[in-house]
Amino acid sequence: MRLGPVPAALVLGAAALAALLAQRLAAVAVIAGVLLAVSLRAPASRRRPYLVGILGSGLGVLVLSPFLTAQGFHVLWSGPTVPVLGKLDVTEEELSIAALNALRLVAVALAFTVYALLVDHDRLVSAAGFARRSALGVALATRLVPSLERDGVGFAEAVRGRGVPVEGVRGHARLVSPLVAGSLERATNLAEAMEVRGFGRPGHTKAPRPPWTRLDRAAAVAAGVLVLAAALWL
């Protein structure tokens, strides 16, 4: 039995919120671990860029933030004094906070990954009664992420195919502007296609969808309980 898209989105939102509210490292680690396990259900080729990005960002927070904050008294490493930043040292407390923040970031990003890769956005849009346009906008933006990735590779390939190397920050920066313009053009084409298909016309209806199951209802309740628990006890 599978969760419906609305309860699934509720659970994922609750997990992300719980990760932000929880103060215990272990609790956030468990949430991130569960989300990671769920995300592994997505096809490897689709999940790879998300997971690489998430792990990179998490590591970045873990490594850098102890140097950018000054908290705690249990010094593990004492470094030189750097202009603007001051004295560089790493304390046990800073490491602990960095680990918590890194895990929070990872958990929130994993919740989005699961939403992007495994949730049926169409039914989510359909369920959004009063905010259909906004829900559709979010769903389309999510769906266009892989297109953006493909466009980036395609631009680089077309430039290299002309014998022009695409190397370093400068080489890649040259592609940012056409990439942004390209996604705007794609969005315009999509808007045109939606317009001719009657989007925005008053009096729209919805195709009938399966009703919520017991599992869906239980998941919605569990989502609320998770947020409450994170705020009060975790």
Add this chain to the structure above:
Amino acid sequence: MALASVDDLTYTYAEAAAPALRDVSLELEDGEVVAVLGPSGSGKSTLLRALAGLVPHFHGGRFRGRVTVAGLDTRRARPADLAGTVATVFQDPEDQVVMARVENEVAFGLENLGTPPAEIWPRVRGALDAVAGAHLATRRTAELSGGELQRVCLAAALAVRPRLLLLDEPTSQLDPDAAEHFLERVEDLRTTVVLAEQRTTRALALASRVLFLEGGRLLLDSPRVQALEWLALHRPAYLPGASVGNGHVPHLGETVCRVRGAVYAYGAGRPALDGVDLDVRRGEVVVLEGPNGSGKTTLAKLAAGLLQPHAGTVERTVRAGYLSQDPGRYVVRERALDEVALAVHDRGRAQVALDLVGLGPFAERHPRDLSSGERERLGLAAVAVAEPELLVLDEPTRGIDPHRKAEIADWLFGQAAQGRAALVATHDRSFPADRRIALGKEAPVAV
């Protein structure tokens, strides 16, 4: 009363110097299948957009004249008001798919039009059946091939039971078999169809009436038989079976690209290429053929050095230039001239390359302001300007009119005669070659 009428329409896009349509008048009757032919940039897509109400509502610009569809004046009725009466399938299916699953995509238009909920799923199934796409219903749209996606777009258009179906080069991204199947579905419809196409053979076989646009003017509006006579007299390149023949006798030189046992896979899936061999020699034009997904593009990229094989070898003794199959990739700079000059930093040479592909007058234009066919030619100029010894062209004739196609073929054989080599991956069976290699079988087959 006519289903649709266009009265003395002249339309200029916002910020364009010249009208895209000039003094166009015509009427469409119920049940007609109308083929719209003409060079790229001649106004075919604009005419379809005018019939859908997108011109002027979506694109702005200056609109003179009148277009009425099912009694609605498009100056007052918006495209969304015409939806249901008019349905449109555009050239690129990726730019028109809204939903993540096929059945929801087909249902999208029905929901927008306020179709009673109980009717939606039966009509979705009916439309998918009509395009032989019932098996696709629960698939994710992101996982479909171009041909499958275009059929889904047609199903979505048919589901709303339009009186007027507008098809804007709907087969340009499909291989010949997929295009044939798509147009067979169109033939079975009982609705008015306006079909803009560069693949004229099938379109002319399908049409009961033919329009020919050039420079925004309607040069021909005739029943098919008279239209064929007119084309034979005035535009023979558009006739079915018109060949682009080369008459080229290759003087073969040394091998410039040798592929042996090449294997390449995207991700963990089945290899796109599995043990392929290929030789390309100086002085010849080699065409790679095969259906969508047969590995033509992958082999072309391996030959050009853009991909490295996971197994096997690729040896190249000369510099290669690669033309992407997506003309939207040649928009890195702000002006067409600068775009072409990117590889050589020489505007003089860039201007010559632009002139060669007939885009000389558009040197100052932004590449994004060019039509799809014009962008294709811009890409060709951008690659050719560096004078690579091995030209690797991926679908160079997509969306290109027959005249330009013949010019590209002539130019390519001219390059071969100068001792260069060319490898062309294409769906276009009429594109001439010294040698053709068919992919998508157990092993590449020379044909």
